[in-house]
Amino acid sequence: MEVEGAQICELSERELHEATVTTPVNIAVVKYWGKRNNDLILPTNSSISCTLNQDHLNTKTTVRASSSYTDDRFWLNGIEETISNSPRLTTVLVTLRAIRKEKEKTLGPLAEGEKPLSEWKLHIASENNFPTAAGLASSSSGYAALAVCISKVLELDLTASELSKIARRGSGSACRSLYGGFVEWQHGVDPSGEDSCAVSIAPESHWPELEALILVVSDVKKSTPSTSGMSTTVKTSELFPLRVNEVAPKRIKQMEQAILEKDFNSFATIAMKDSNQFHAVCLDTFPPIFYLNDVSRGIITLVHRFNSQVDPATGEPLGIRAAYTFDAGANAVIFVLKNNVKELVEYIASHFPPATLQPTSVYFPDPFGIFRSADAPTASGFEEYLKATPKTFELLPTFEPGSVRRIIHTNIGDGPRNKPCSASLLNVSGMPRRAKD
Missing domain, CATH: 3.30.70.890 (GHMP kinase, C-terminal domain)
Structure with missing residues (x-):
C-alpha cells in the first residue's frame, strides 16, 4: 500500500492534475424545503445549518484529469455510476469546464497536438463514511466535495461563495458544506441564482460547547x-x-x-x-x-x-x-x-x-x-x-x-480539507482502489 501511495504521489507531482478532499455534513436547524426554480435549484426560503465535525462524518473525493482518459467516469462507494444518468452531476461538470474554457482564453497557446485541460476526461471516486440517501445529508457533503475537487484539478481560483453556487446546482444543501461552523444559505431574489449562495454566520470556534x-x-x-x-x-x-x-x-x-x-x-x-x-x-x-x-x-x-x-x-x-x-x-x-x-x-x-x-x-x-x-x-x-x-x-x-x-x-467542525496525494481513492491506473462488482 505504501508503494502504491508513493507511485500516486509521483504521478500527481508529474501531472499536477489530481486532488483529494474531505467535506463535512451539515444539518439544517431552519430547513430548506421547496424550490422556486428546479433547474437552478433556487430555494423558496433561506436556511441555516450547523457544519458537523468531519472526523466523524465526511465525504472523501478524489478527482484526476488525464489526457489519456477516454471517458468521464464516476464511482460512488466503489460502485461505478453512469454520469449521463445524473443531470445534476453533469451540470456541475459542465459548469466548471465552462469556467476553465473561459480561463484558457487568457492563457498562452498550447504545444502542437496538446489538448486544453478543459477537454481532459476525469476519473472521480467518492466515498461516504456514513449511510448514503438515508436522511443524513450525504448529497450535501458529496456535491461540495465534487465542486471543490474539480475546481482544484482544473486550476480554477474560485472563492467559497462562488463554489457554493456551483455545488448548489448538484444539491441545494451542498452549498452550506463549503463552510465550517454556522452557515446561512441565502435564498436570493435574482432569477439567475447569482445571489443564492452560502455565507458564514460564525466559524466552528464560535460555540465550542x-x-x-x-x-x-x-x-x-x-x-x-x-x-x-x-x-x-x-x-x-x-x-x-x-x-x-x-x-x-x-x-x-x-x-x-x-x-x-x-x-x-x-x-x-x-x-x-x-x-x-x-x-x-x-x-x-x-x-x-x-x-x-x-x-x-x-x-x-x-x-x-x-x-x-x-x-x-x-x-x-x-x-x-x-x-x-x-x-x-x-x-x-x-x-x-x-x-x-x-x-x-x-x-x-x-x-x-x-x-x-x-x-x-x-x-x-x-x-x-x-x-x-x-x-x-x-x-x-x-x-x-x-x-x-x-x-x-x-x-x-x-x-x-x-x-x-x-x-x-x-x-461543530470546519469546512473542506485538502488531503495529501497518498490519500487518493484512485490507484495508479486511475481506477478506484476499492472497486466493487
Missing part, C-alpha cells in the same frame, strides 16, 4: 427522495405558503441571533419547532410524505421528557437542555451542550438499548471519552453503565433493542 448526537434509526434509503418530495409539497400543501412567506423568514433572523449570542434555549426551541413544521408540511402534502417512523417519534418524546426534568435537590425545572431535528429521514440529530451529553446518552441508552450481542463500541464508540475515568480508562465505562440496574429515569416506554442502531457523538 455545542455538540451533537446522531441517532441512526435506519440505514435504509428513504422511500421518497427529497427532490420529488419537495415538488409535490410545493404543488399540494396548503401549509407551505405560510411557512415560506411568514414563518421561515422570522426564524432565520431569530436563529442567527441565537447562534451569535450562544443562546441555547432559543436555538433549541427554534430548531425543534422548525423540524416539527417541516414534517407537518410533509404530512400536509398530498399524498402525504412520511419520513419519521415510530422510533423517530419515540426520540421526540424522549427529548421533551429530558427537557422537562427538575433538579432533585431544589425541584426547579432544569430547562431545555437538548434539541432534536430531523431532515428527510428517520434519523435524529440531537444538539446538546457539552456538560449535558453524558446524562443524555445514558437517558437514550436506557430507552433505546443496543441490539442483543451488539458490541458497545459499535452502538456508542465514545470518541470524546465521556465515560472514561481513572477506573475505566477506555470506553468500557459505558459498557458498565449498560449493565447497571435499575435505571433511575422517569418511566418511558423502552423500545426493542436495536431500534437505535448506533449513536454518533460529534461536534
Whole structure:
C-alpha cells in the first residue's frame, strides 16, 4: 500500500492534475424545503445549518484529469455510476469546464497536438463514511466535495461563495458544506441564482460547547427522495405558503441571533419547532410524505421528557437542555451542550438499548471519552453503565433493542480539507482502489 501511495504521489507531482478532499455534513436547524426554480435549484426560503465535525462524518473525493482518459467516469462507494444518468452531476461538470474554457482564453497557446485541460476526461471516486440517501445529508457533503475537487484539478481560483453556487446546482444543501461552523444559505431574489449562495454566520470556534448526537434509526434509503418530495409539497400543501412567506423568514433572523449570542434555549426551541413544521408540511402534502417512523417519534418524546426534568435537590425545572431535528429521514440529530451529553446518552441508552450481542463500541464508540475515568480508562465505562440496574429515569416506554442502531457523538467542525496525494481513492491506473462488482 505504501508503494502504491508513493507511485500516486509521483504521478500527481508529474501531472499536477489530481486532488483529494474531505467535506463535512451539515444539518439544517431552519430547513430548506421547496424550490422556486428546479433547474437552478433556487430555494423558496433561506436556511441555516450547523457544519458537523468531519472526523466523524465526511465525504472523501478524489478527482484526476488525464489526457489519456477516454471517458468521464464516476464511482460512488466503489460502485461505478453512469454520469449521463445524473443531470445534476453533469451540470456541475459542465459548469466548471465552462469556467476553465473561459480561463484558457487568457492563457498562452498550447504545444502542437496538446489538448486544453478543459477537454481532459476525469476519473472521480467518492466515498461516504456514513449511510448514503438515508436522511443524513450525504448529497450535501458529496456535491461540495465534487465542486471543490474539480475546481482544484482544473486550476480554477474560485472563492467559497462562488463554489457554493456551483455545488448548489448538484444539491441545494451542498452549498452550506463549503463552510465550517454556522452557515446561512441565502435564498436570493435574482432569477439567475447569482445571489443564492452560502455565507458564514460564525466559524466552528464560535460555540465550542455545542455538540451533537446522531441517532441512526435506519440505514435504509428513504422511500421518497427529497427532490420529488419537495415538488409535490410545493404543488399540494396548503401549509407551505405560510411557512415560506411568514414563518421561515422570522426564524432565520431569530436563529442567527441565537447562534451569535450562544443562546441555547432559543436555538433549541427554534430548531425543534422548525423540524416539527417541516414534517407537518410533509404530512400536509398530498399524498402525504412520511419520513419519521415510530422510533423517530419515540426520540421526540424522549427529548421533551429530558427537557422537562427538575433538579432533585431544589425541584426547579432544569430547562431545555437538548434539541432534536430531523431532515428527510428517520434519523435524529440531537444538539446538546457539552456538560449535558453524558446524562443524555445514558437517558437514550436506557430507552433505546443496543441490539442483543451488539458490541458497545459499535452502538456508542465514545470518541470524546465521556465515560472514561481513572477506573475505566477506555470506553468500557459505558459498557458498565449498560449493565447497571435499575435505571433511575422517569418511566418511558423502552423500545426493542436495536431500534437505535448506533449513536454518533460529534461536534461543530470546519469546512473542506485538502488531503495529501497518498490519500487518493484512485490507484495508479486511475481506477478506484476499492472497486466493487
